[in-house]
Amino acid sequence: MTPDATLEVREVRKHFAGVQALDNVDLILRPGEVHALVGENGAGKSTLIKLITGVHRPDGGAVHYRGAPVAFSGPREAQAAGISTIYQEVNLVPQRSVAGNLFLGREPVNRFGLIDRRRMHREARDILARYGITVDVRSRLGELGLGVQQMVAVARALATDAHVVIMDEPTSSLEPREVDLLLDVVDLLRQRQVAVLYVTHKLDEVFRACERVTVLRDGRLAHTGEVAATDRLRLVATMLGRDVDFVRRHGATTFTDEHRTAAGPPVLRAEGLTRAPRLRDVSLDVHAGEVVGLAGLLGSGRTETVKAVFGAAPVDAGTVTVGGLRKKRWDPAAAIRGGLAMVPEDRKAEGVIPELSVRDNIVLAALPRLSVAGFVSERRRAQLVDTFVERLRIKVASPAQKVRELSGGNQQKVLLARMLCLHPKVLILDEPTRGIDVGAKAEIQALIDDLAEQGLGVVLISSDLEEVVEGADRVLVLRDGAVAGVLHGDGITEEAVMRVIAS
Amino acid sequence: MTTFGLAVPRWRVDRAGAPIVLGLVVLAGAAVFGGSFAGGQNLGNIALDASYLLLIATGMTFVILSGGIDLSVGSLLALSGVLTAYGARWGTLTAVALPLAVCAVFGVVNGLLIGRARIAPFIVTLAALLFARGFAFAVADEGNRVYIIPAGLTLTRLGQARWLGLGAPVWLALAVFAGGLVLLNLTRFGQATFAVGDNQEAAELMGLPVARVRVLVYVISAVLTGVAGVLVAAQTQSGLPTIGEGRELEAIAAVVIGGTLLSGGAGSLSGTLAGVLLLKVIQNLINQVGTLTAYYQQVVSGTFLVVVVLIQLRLARRRRV
Numbered sequence: 001m002t003p004d005a006t007l008e009v010r011e012v013r014k015h016f017a018g019v020q021a022l023d024n025v026d027l028i029l030r031p032g033e034v035h036a037l038v039g040e041n042g043a044g045k046s047t048l049i050k051l052i053t054g055v056h057r058p059d060g061g062a063v064h065y066r067g068a069p070v071a072f073s074g075p076r077e078a079q080a081a082g083i084s085t086i087y088q089e090v091n092l093v094p095q096r097s098v099a100g101n102l103f104l105g106r107e108p109v110n111r112f113g114l115i116d117r118r119r120m121h122r123e124a125r126d127i128l129a130r131y132g133i134t135v136d137v138r139s140r141l142g143e144l145g146l147g148v149q150q151m152v153a154v155a156r157a158l159a160t161d162a163h164v165v166i167m168d169e170p171t172s173s174l175e176p177r178e179v180d181l182l183l184d185v186v187d188l189l190r191q192r193q194v195a196v197l198y199v200t201h202k203l204d205e206v207f208r209a210c211e212r213v214t215v216l217r218d219g220r221l222a223h224t225g226e227v228a229a230t231d232r233l234r235l236v237a238t239m240l241g242r243d244v245d246f247v248r249r250h251g252a253t254t255f256t257d258e259h260r261t262a263a264g265p266p267v268l269r270a271e272g273l274t275r276a277p278r279l280r281d282v283s284l285d286v287h288a289g290e291v292v293g294l295a296g297l298l299g300s301g302r303t304e305t306v307k308a309v310f311g312a313a314p315v316d317a318g319t320v321t322v323g324g325l326r327k328k329r330w331d332p333a334a335a336i337r338g339g340l341a342m343v344p345e346d347r348k349a350e351g352v353i354p355e356l357s358v359r360d361n362i363v364l365a366a367l368p369r370l371s372v373a374g375f376v377s378e379r380r381r382a383q384l385v386d387t388f389v390e391r392l393r394i395k396v397a398s399p400a401q402k403v404r405e406l407s408g409g410n411q412q413k414v415l416l417a418r419m420l421c422l423h424p425k426v427l428i429l430d431e432p433t434r435g436i437d438v439g440a441k442a443e444i445q446a447l448i449d450d451l452a453e454q455g456l457g458v459v460l461i462s463s464d465l466e467e468v469v470e471g472a473d474r475v476l477v478l479r480d481g482a483v484a485g486v487l488h489g490d491g492i493t494e495e496a497v498m499r500v501i502a503s
Numbered sequence: 504m505t506t507f508g509l510a511v512p513r514w515r516v517d518r519a520g521a522p523i524v525l526g527l528v529v530l531a532g533a534a535v536f537g538g539s540f541a542g543g544q545n546l547g548n549i550a551l552d553a554s555y556l557l558l559i560a561t562g563m564t565f566v567i568l569s570g571g572i573d574l575s576v577g578s579l580l581a582l583s584g585v586l587t588a589y590g591a592r593w594g595t596l597t598a599v600a601l602p603l604a605v606c607a608v609f610g611v612v613n614g615l616l617i618g619r620a621r622i623a624p625f626i627v628t629l630a631a632l633l634f635a636r637g638f639a640f641a642v643a644d645e646g647n648r649v650y651i652i653p654a655g656l657t658l659t660r661l662g663q664a665r666w667l668g669l670g671a672p673v674w675l676a677l678a679v680f681a682g683g684l685v686l687l688n689l690t691r692f693g694q695a696t697f698a699v700g701d702n703q704e705a706a707e708l709m710g711l712p713v714a715r716v717r718v719l720v721y722v723i724s725a726v727l728t729g730v731a732g733v734l735v736a737a738q739t740q741s742g743l744p745t746i747g748e749g750r751e752l753e754a755i756a757a758v759v760i761g762g763t764l765l766s767g768g769a770g771s772l773s774g775t776l777a778g779v780l781l782l783k784v785i786q787n788l789i790n791q792v793g794t795l796t797a798y799y800q801q802v803v804s805g806t807f808l809v810v811v812v813l814i815q816l817r818l819a820r821r822r823r824v
Contacts, residue, residue: 093702100697104698106692114685115689371724
């Protein structure tokens with residue numbers, strides 16, 4: 001046990017159904033230290049938090065808290081012991097007052113056991129004032145901005161005598177002004193000798209607010225050390241699992257402002273897409289036969305961008321033009337009619353319908369054009385399905401097989417087939433090769449190349465830097481919801497992308 | 504220092520809607536029908552009629568605020584009445600204690616199935632609706648037997664007593680309502696009831712006794728319905744297994760018209776009081792118009808319900824933006 005540590009995690013391991021979520025990870029939190037925890041999807045950040053707060057039990061290793069080994073039964077017990085967690089989504093009751101939320105479950109009562117509202121309001125004002133917030137404590141929480149709500153959550157978490165505060169992406173939905181406010185509170189915690197574990201995707205916040213940083217990658221400890229001694233580029237490279245020196249030797253570093261001249265107007269043009277605070281003035285052109293990559297860290301706005309383009313997420317401002325049709329408000333049905341098709345990031349939640357057959361899954365989106373007066377032509381349907389199963393080399397026993405029985409790679413191909421049935425002009429692929437095996441990955445990458453060659457415009461999102469760099473003709477690098485740089489042709493290298501992210 | 508939110512308390516249209524409409528309807532009624540509507544005799548009748556519904560709707564408000572629904576109250580009303588009449592042979596104490604005890608058991612079972620076993624409130628209380636109605640008929644020998652409460656019994660005298668022009672049930676209902684106000688607004692249980700209905704997951708993470716709250720609201724609902732059943736039996740000096748059909752929907756309508764969100768988490772008991780009075784005043788006014796049948800009351804109530812829910816939706820949407 002490290003002598004001055006408030007919390008020490010030693011060589012914890014956790015295994016979930018065939019996946020090593022955490023593999024011998026260490027973490028030390030000292031009093032008055034703000035410790036950043038960073039890592040891409042699947043790095044093991046959430047699992048680590050859950051091991052600390054008792055949601056999961058480690059398979060091996062131990063958690064020491066204030067000098068003794070602990071194993072909490074759950075977040076409530078952890079909180080009672082002084083480890084408070086502030087979740088990404090505000091976990092309060094929006095229709096109650098600010099004061100009500102602060103004191104829910106421990107309202108001050110008079111000698112008859114009745115709530116003393118006046119005292120509750122006064123104490124609520126005092127507590128919030130300590131964090132520099134003046135707000136009518138009687139106003140309904142849901143009517144206030146997310147920043148204030150988050151601050152109330154923080155204040156509530158701290159009202160219990162906390163020694164450790166875990167903040168899980170606390171700024172992901174906050175405006176810049178609100179972020180400042182939150183970081184001020186973090187500073188206050190530091191002064192009060194609280195140990196803060198600050199989970200974030202935003203490099204700026206790491207360098208602004210944190211003393212130490214721990215990087216997790218694929219469940220392993222990739223780096224831990226002083227923030228002051230950490231180079232931004234190296235931090236990005238560590239998160240993405242690339243070797244800076246290797247990239248530096250092999251990559252060209254010339255930025256080109258020269259635009260790729262494709263024949264004719266773009267098939268897809270998005271201009272000024274804005275959705276506060278996650279998306280700021282993002283513009284995107286896709287020409288026929290071109291693969292446009294979207295790169296950036298998790299939470300940088302890649303998925304939000306394509307969802308906005310596809311009309312699956314609302315925007316505050318911006319227009320999308322597809323095939324000459326220009327619209328302010330899209331919805332997915334209109335986008336599909338206009339010639340867009342999207343394979344979403346989360347196959348399970350937004351894509352395949354596991355209990356339906358391969359055949360039904362493929363033709364789902366194409367049903368309107370396969371049917372006459374509501375009746376589906378069985379022959380045309382079978383024909384179409386056979387074509388795609390063969391063309392995409394989907395490995396199935398028969399088209400009647402249920403999709404849940406297929407491997408991840410084949411499920412992804414089923415989704416691709418479903419979209420290709422619609423004869424789109426532009427295909428949007430969000431993480432098309434995540435979680436699928438190497439062979440299928442190569443096949444899908446080859447397929448993307450083929451499709452572009454045949455004149456399809458492709459928007460490709462991938463956390464796999466190599467995939468974006470090698471697959472795309474043009475790369476938009478996003479950072480904090482805005483386009484931080486555009487790379488063309490030979491300028492597209494892994495190092496160049498990382499430089500833009502770190503800049 | 505930064506200031507957020509609105510320092511000025513805002514005029515709450517969603518809360519004030521039912522009382523405003525109630526005021527307008529009462530004024531209109533007085534203008535059109537004069538003394539036959541606004542006279543003491545008629546107003547006393549409205550109050551008596553409303554008192555049973557107020558008891559049930561008070562409990563229903565707790566249930567709906569917690570994010571649930573209680574469909575069993577109409578049947579429980581009948582069961583309670585039958586048990587009151589059945590128990591009257593052993594005196595007033597039994598006539599009151601027996602139905603209340605049985606209703607409490609119904610409430611506890613409903614609550615445990617919903618709060619602990621996590622079965623949907625709709626299903627659980629629908630089952631209780633069938634069960635209680637069947638039980639009431641069984642006790643009354645398939646409805647062939649009507650237990651009469653002796654006129655000389657203390658219960659009968661109390662049930663039919665009048666003070667200051669208002670019947671005993673009215674005073675009792677008002678007392679219960681006042682108790683409900685305190686329980687809902689000034690106790691931790693009341694605050695937790697709102698929280699559970701608003702965001703159950705958050706309530707759990709905040710360490711609130713979610714399951715206990717969900718059990719208790721159904722106990723409150725069932726026991727208050729039991730009280731209403733005792734009062735109905737005392738008024739009519741008998742227990743009929745057929746009464747109370749559709750009362751659960753009337754109570755839900757009163758709660759929702761009173762501005763409580765059917766999805767839970769927001770609303771008020773004072774709104775429920777206005778909702779109850781509004782339904783009963785409209786019913787009374789339509790009875791005053793000799794040419795209209797009583798069914799028009801349901802037409803009007805139905806219309807009100809839709810309008811109120813529409814307004815709630817609009818307000819809820821504006822809040823979210």
